[in-house]
Amino acid sequence: MSARPNAVTTTLSDDPACAAPLPVLGREVSVPLVTGGEVTYAALDYAASAPALQRVWDDVAAYAPYYGSVHRGAGYLSQLSTDLFENSRRTVAEFLGCRPDDQVVFTRSTTDSLNLLAAVLPAECEVFVFETEHHASLLPWRDARVTYLNAPRTPGEAVATLERALAGREAAGPALVCVTGASNVTGELWPVRELAAAAHAGGARIVLDAAQLAPHHPVDIAELEVDWVAFSGHKLYAPFGSGVLAGRADWLQDAEPYLAGGGASRKVARRADGGVDVDWHTTAARHEAGSPNVIGVYAIASACKALTDAGFDALVAREQRLVARVREGLAGVPEVKVLSLFGDDAPRVGVLSFVVEGWNSSHFAAALSAEYGIGVRDGLFCAHPLVRTLLGSDPQDPGECGAPEAEPGERSLNAIRVSFGAGTPDEHVDRFVRAVRELVTDGARWNYRTEDGRCVPDRG
DSSP states (O other), rough: OOOOOOOOOOOOOOSSGOOOOOOOOTTTOOOOOTTTSSEEOOOOOOOOOOOBBBHHHHHHHGGGGGGGOSOOOOOOHHHHHHHHHHHHHHHHHHHHHHTTTTTEEEESSHHHHHHHHTTOTTTEEEEEEETOOOHHSSSSOSSSEEEEEEEEEEHHHHHHHHHHTTTTTTTOOOOEEESSSSSSTTTTOHHHHHHHHHHTTTTTTTEEETTTTTTTOOOOOOTTTTTEEEEEGTTTTSSSSSSEEESSSEEESSOSSSSSSSTTTTEEETTTSSOOEEEESSSGGGGSSOOOOOOHHHHHHHHHHHHHOOOHHHHHHHHHHHHHHHHHHHHOOHHHHHOSSTTTTOOBBBEEEEEEEEEOOHHHHHHHHHHHEEEEEEOOTTHHHHHHHHTTOOTTTOTTTTOOOSSTTTTOEEEEEEOOOOOOHHHHHHHHHHHHHHHHHHHOOOEEEEEEEEEEOOOO
């Protein structure tokens, strides 16, 4: 067993347009249809959780017999696991183009990463965040003074909005801008480099929520000139509960540990008055108290290596071909409206949300699953203000995350999201487009009812 992640190479065609999908778990799983028979499941909900790459699973399985405690263990397996854990940190740093002084902190998810950053903000720090963010980026800043910026309608407007918000504060106290790299609702790419320049010109730092960007495009901290990047393993084809916060070390080093406990402390001593003195680590370990998720961390590192070895140029080219096929197919159905902030021609990753005239979104998603074996997402996608804005409904309506409307056939107050990536076969995209067309033209072939707030096939 090597202490470093395996160097398995995934072979793709030299022609990016002909690149094959990367092997993922579940690619041969069959599911039953309410109309009879079975069909290979089409997983088109990558934006929520992408299927694990087969290579990642194989790497983790190869390591599993060598599992041991991480850090401080004297035994061979403990030393091997520690080496694996720290090598994984270096792999992630290389994947993200980290600068020499940056730290890579392992967390549970993007949400955990941004809550960690919120916990280490300096006193009196101001936070600027667009209302279009996922709740993981929108909500963690409860102890800071937050300015919520209105939804922009062009990338240029996003930059101008931020510049106006930061105007005149060059000599003010600390500030942080939080922005997504690619929307989890529309898939649209945001002008990250330009927003980073505007943030720095206004005396602020910037954190990039790369949960939807990193699985689809290269993310280079130094090139983008962002201060931090956060992402989740489960969207990057790694199946376990782990995430990353990577970037500047000073705020992380100056703050109290995110969690207090073993691993975060270098030395603990009792004082004469009965209290305890603690010398905390200044490395990433400061915010990684407790026994770390070494398997989850290794899974992320394996996924980073797999995507790098496959070649992002080929992966991006193939995904854009699939995006074009979906957009062209949906454009041929007049009843379908694709949601967009920046316009129909805005570049995007493999994430699209839409509504269908005359259909309740939950009903439509249920029919795609029950009658075609296609898994998509319906609801508000934990981005309530953005979806409400795009649908023209009340942006202050609290709604429920993912909760559908009451009955099939009612006007939709939510949306449907289709998302795909490096493991998606062409057939799944083609089946989805065909299913949308057939449902709109012919209607559902089965009756549906509401159960616990969701539309489900009526089997009674």
